[in-house]
Amino acid sequence: MIGRHRHLIGLEGLSREEILQVLDLATSMKEVLSRPVKKVPSLRGKTVVNLFFESSTRTRSSFEIAAKVLSADALNWTSTGSSVSKGETLLDTAKNLEAMRPDVLVVRHAASGAPNFLARHVGCAVVSAGDGAHEHPTQGLLDCFTLRERLGTLEGRTVVIVGDISHSRVARSDLHSMTKLGARVRLCGPPTMIPKGVEELGATVHHDLRGAVDGADAVVMLRIQHERIGDPLIPNTREYSKYWGLNARKAAEWLKPSAVILHPGPINRGVELSSDVADGPHSVILDQVQNGVAVRMAILYLLAGGAPEGARTEKV
């Protein structure tokens, strides 16, 4: 259980205390990862199924390692293409996997709300590994973890998220969690990439990168999709890079020396980030990857291990 929740569907429904509970536990989990023998028996005899309907190497691997370090058995079930084209519905797939008695179902799906749907219909705990443009809760948590590690706290800090906010589940999970932890969040990108009404979620909107990052403590650079066929949001990546990408010169001139740069990966080098920035002093991108394992260990531990009998079944 994470507080009163037996699933992790999103961060919008989590309280500040529940987020901090996960982050504090992840700190202990990170210590395990630094040991010579990276194995603890916490989830021995538990089964984690990674059900991925979208290709993802790093998130799936991160969940798999997290499960294995905790001694859980991990099974990867990958299905590309929509359930409709496959001929089996999402619910049938999930019900079949559930019949194999897993303790946690980790789901990634291109349709927003797919984890919410599964959580209503299966008996085991459901963890979202990203759904459509809705949420990517473990990414939001690992970003918060990384910022807490680097900045001490998010309280009063300014975080800028740059890129295609409209189609980004990372942006939404970061926004929900970071604002709950007291950060001010600015969103930046061309107007075509800013979804309607996003200010109502507690962010300010900027179109000029220089102004947006002024005084910021952290900048999250989102991955830009090269092609959105039939719905062009930008003329091309060349122009995007010129106005909304970060290179060493802009980073040196516009960012505070202490500012950190995050990226959920995989990076399009030369588009949203130049190589010298991605590998440079501001970058905490590889910390994010390591912290991702620790955060996912904490989530799996809480949802597969510590659920008391008769607990409330409310989802996040």
Add this chain to the structure above:
Amino acid sequence: MSSALVGTLVIQGGRVIDPANGVDGIRTVVLRDGRVAEVGERVDAPRDARVIDAKGRWVTPGFVDLHVHLREPGQEYKETVQTGARAAAAGGFTAICAMPNTLPPNDNASVTELVLARAAAAGAARVYPIGCITRGRKGEDLAEYGELRAAGCVAVSDDGSPVGSSALMRRALEYARAFALPVAVHEEDLQLVGKGVMNEGAAATRLGLQGNPVQAEEVMVLRDIALADLTGGRLHICHISSAGSVRAVREAKRRGLAVTAEASPHHLSLSDGDLVASDYDTDFKMNPPLRSAADVRAVQEGLADGTIDAIATDHAPHAVEDKKVEFDAAANGILGLETAFPVVLDLCRRGVLTERRMVEALTAGACRCFGLPGGTLSPGAPADVAVLDPAREWVVDPHALYSRSRNTPWKGRRLAGRATHTIVGGRVVHEDGGAR
């Protein structure tokens, strides 16, 4: 319907609301030989008449729904003419217009005749078929309006599909004039909708669902009003959902154009905020999508001030397998016939709408859009009557509905208001004996 078998039916003691005749008070209604014989304050029931005691109830012209999907032929697993007409009767509807997006589409007399034959066999609500605007609903060639009219179609529509070509839409409005057929339009600029599955705005941003902006409807409403002006054709805007569309229709009517509009109970009562609260419930997915609270208010105002002529349900049955999937993949549409009355009645309770205006929009207002008979209790009018208990509370159990499908966002909700008797051509086709 044979009137020879229908005797005399007397409905006593009820509050008769007949907006077309300016009647609202306790009256007795006498139906004889399939027609309205008399409506009066002091009328003695003939000795051989069947008497319905309507004390505490409303007696109105039977409701008329301009927009129903009966799914037959082709998708009988969702609904049939029989189950749909029966569901209509249970909701107080005595006549429904059947949209042509069947398989095959109703673009020729044989499909129209099939629907009419099934309706006659069902013996529930009357069914008025709507023919296609374009052959196969493909948006390429005009359908044969003369043949469709002669077979019994009351309007043409490509519902579910907008007519993309302005030139073809112009010809449709012009050609339909020859047969006095209104052209009922589903307004949507498909490029602007893109992959949108719900109303564009803060609610869609929160859910991460792709947005469908109100402007996708409005640009087409404005285009077609301009074409109605050009052609003098009769334009009917289906399921109007946005404040901008309501403004455009209000302005068109002020200019004297032959434009009418309908609104659905769900666009009058639910917003995209309800979809957020439902946690991606696909029974809140329809097209046009549930709009913002401000749009809902504008549609309510448009109905109250007469800009919107009719309440039409857009009854769209879908089977569980069409709905119990990811939100993006789910079929558009919800049931409407059996919940329309209590849902709209709630607007009266909240002061949004007068009871008289509500009844008018469900009866005479609807009939005027397509030139249908009925909608009044004038002597000589068809004996199509609804007896309604506005106080009857019931919990919506999708399994207990007459429709073959269960896709209703009001499932589990306690609603107040139900038809107790539905009379078509003087014959009681639905009677609800449930305890109060």
